[in-house]
Amino acid sequence: MIIAEIESQIRYVTNINGETTDVLVPVELWQQLISSINSDNVSGLAWIDEQEPKAQILADLQESVRQAAVGQTFPVSELWDDIEA
Known part of the structure; x- marks a missing residue:
């Protein structure tokens, strides 16, 4: 527009x-x-996500990998609970 x-x-x-x-x-x-x-036109991410420090993104990813390695997984439906609330 x-x-x-x-x-x-x-x-x-x-x-x-x-x-x-x-x-x-x-x-x-x-x-x-x-x-x-x-939202960002290129990435489609919300502004707040674009501003998240790379160190925090890496830490979140490392924690997710650690949880998966020990079998601590979650159903996909549970992952969306916070978004719908």
Whole structure:
């Protein structure tokens, strides 16, 4: 979506002095904007995941491998429990 399309959908709120104080954005547009902010177009990862330190990613991976090596595994359905909650 180009900027001109976005600008045509938003409305500005002004105070009694004519100063712009707020912006009204249609819900559908808001959801599109938030979605594009929260994910990387190349990787598809959320912003927070893109910012995770590489050392933490490596530590998580090492812990997962350690758990698998000792037979500590989890059903896939259980892995999604935190996401759905």
